Amino acid sequence: MRAGFPDFRLGSVLATSFTGTLSERHGDSVERIPTPQRLIDWLAVSGLAVDSCTAAQLDLARELRESIHAAATAAALQEALPSSAVHVINDRSAQGRAAAVLTPGGERRWRLGSASRVEDALSVIAADAVGIIAGERDGKLALCASPTCRAAFFDTSQSRTRKWCDMNTCGNRQKKARFHANQRKNPTSAE
Secondary structure, eight states, X not given: OOTTSOOOOOOXXXXXXHHTTXXXXXXXXXXXXXXXXXXXXXXXXXXXXXXXXXXXXXXXXXXXXXXXXXXXXXXXXXXXXXXXHHHHHHHHHHXXXXXXXXXXXXXXXXXXXXXXXXXXXXXXXXXHHHHHHTTOSSSEEEEOSOTTTOOEEEEOSSSSOOOOSOIIIIIHHHHHHHHHHHHHHOGGGGO
16 A cells, blocks of 8 residues: 555445544544545546546545444444435435446446546445445344444345454454553463
């Protein structure tokens, strides 16, 4: 990734990976798309390459990100979806020009219009959010157990009991904290 910026935390679900571009929401938050160029970078890594991005388009993207996070959080908690979040998701979904295409390997990919615009990419992300929040995909929305993170993620594990948005970050951090707390309680147990 570009020097000076935090790495992207990419998952297998487009919409919840997008919400992960702002992490540690309840701690020292980390903005992973602070500039229009970083949004271009994230979209390219996610298979939605665009030609350019303005500051206004970055604002639209962040508004969509926060709306998806709000709606996914409500769905994970089995609460009513915030109407303002639903409105933004629906608007972004309807505003883009993208088509689902089948790859030779039998996978679905998105093809943006010939003059790829950020709005086209956002429509794909919004459509993915609609699918997971509506329960159309096999899995369940959950919230990261880390008290500082609380990221919404899509749990596709067999038991649907995953606790962390990412085992390599939040899960590992929590396990280390628990280990160190146990070491302080029982300093002789490590010997």
